[in-house]
Amino acid sequence: MSNLRTSRIRLAGAAATAVLATLSLGACSDGAGVKDEGASTTVQPSKNTNPDSGTDASNADSDSGSSSNSSNSAGSSGAKTSTNGSGTTAHTPTSTTPAASSAKPVTCEGSNTKTVAAPLNRPLNHMLLTVTNTGSKSCYLYGYPAVRFGEAQSVPPVIEDSQPQAVVTLQPGESGYASVNLSAADGSGTNGHTVKSLSVYFQGRSGSGSVGTGAHPSLPAKGVYVDDSLKVTYWQQDMDDAINW
Template structure:
């Protein structure tokens, strides 16, 4: 009897072993979490990105992307300046307005004011060629009044010259009263007149002139013109 019992015990144990083995294989195949204890332990436990993942700072199309929180670069192109008013021309009667004003101080003086009414800057070269009445010649210029640079008038700006009408002490000769005046403008050389002349009005009673008549060079400021 004991022999039969021992044989039955061996059969039951063998059957149990077969069942456990079958259950172990089933668990490994269905991925329910049973792991192979014999797997290699040399593999890194730290996760790594797939080989085809884009690098940091680049888009999936291979173009660089701005870091988080950065702003797009500003457009640093310099704005275009306004176009220039044009190449300067010579001041003359058709593009200027001339005013003649007799002065109390200095005595026997008259101030000429020329304003650029054109759209381009203009040069007032040398001095005004003034002609009173029917005079055949223009008066001389005071050489000491020559400015350091040619007077340039932007549109709307004015230049000045003074005219010494007669000797303050009455020593001048050939004194007379004139009621009309023409102002001509010189070119660069100073030896010829250019363009149209100006015809500023004189007082109704006219102005008294004599042979001591002379003019200054054109000046950039009124104060400089009245110095002479």
Template structure:
């Protein structure tokens, strides 16, 4: 009987030793000392995680350079003014109106059938600036010395102003329609002078519009109208 108990005791001890050895192997496998029940072990090769950089390693410098601040250049020329002036920021002055005169106008003298014995003067501004026609034309036929008077009733309310390309008008009553005029004669040349602001002086050069080939008949009743803005106003007298 004692021999049987001894054999059983040895068998039990051997079984316990085997169980402890298996438990020790399992603890080495998961590093925790206990293996979770039902967990399957991987059969393929285990992927190796990349080594993390050392905490002492320096981060690489950025490849994008920083934009340095551009220094001001006091010698650089300033941009031109948008107003078209001299660079002071003020706009360029516009053309100041001038007095109309022969070098900046074109004058045409055309005989009229109605009113009878009248000549129409048309003055066109051919310059690039606005001009003023002051008073009335100082006309000279041939070698006459006196300037014909103006019809006072024809004085306009305002000075006639001509922009580039615009025209002004005046008519010349050459002779009395009833023949009552004296010192009648035929003239073949005409000079038209332009008055200044005061009306007492001529300004610039005169105009020399051609007359008809057979000339025009004038007498001492000759008179002119003031400059008018329209042709209709010029031929009313």
């Protein structure tokens, strides 16, 4: 009996040990253990092998690039604005005044004018001289034309009453006028003769002598008839004022 009781006690102790072992194994495989392993698994892949981590890194690079591009765009915009501002300043046209308007007027003479001589039917025995400014500056037609027909040694007198109130001023392209009384309409003139050449000289501001070069307008092939009654008018701004004398 004693031996049997001992065997039962030993068997019960073994069973208890087995139960304790089972409980220990259960404790090792409970939720806490799984969570610990899961935490370890979650932490390690996020640093090394998790594909989501790679995606995030790519997005981070993309964001960084966008930020860089935005910065570059801002820089480019600033440079462009600066360039445009510089270009605008560099290409801003400066106002200029035409030389013809700003330059001081000069004296009209042969080198900056063109002179045309045209005989007139009315008034009878008259010739009209037309002087056109061909230069780039305004010019003054002072006094009256000093004309020489043919081989004449002197110039004819001027009709004093024809003097205008102001000096004739010609802008580039404008014309001034004077008329020449070639001979007496009633035939009372003396020393009449035909001439085929004409020279016209221009006076300066002082009115004494000629200045610059003369003009040599052509005459009709048959020439013109002149006598001692030959005289000229002052230069006129208007053609009608010239031929009225």
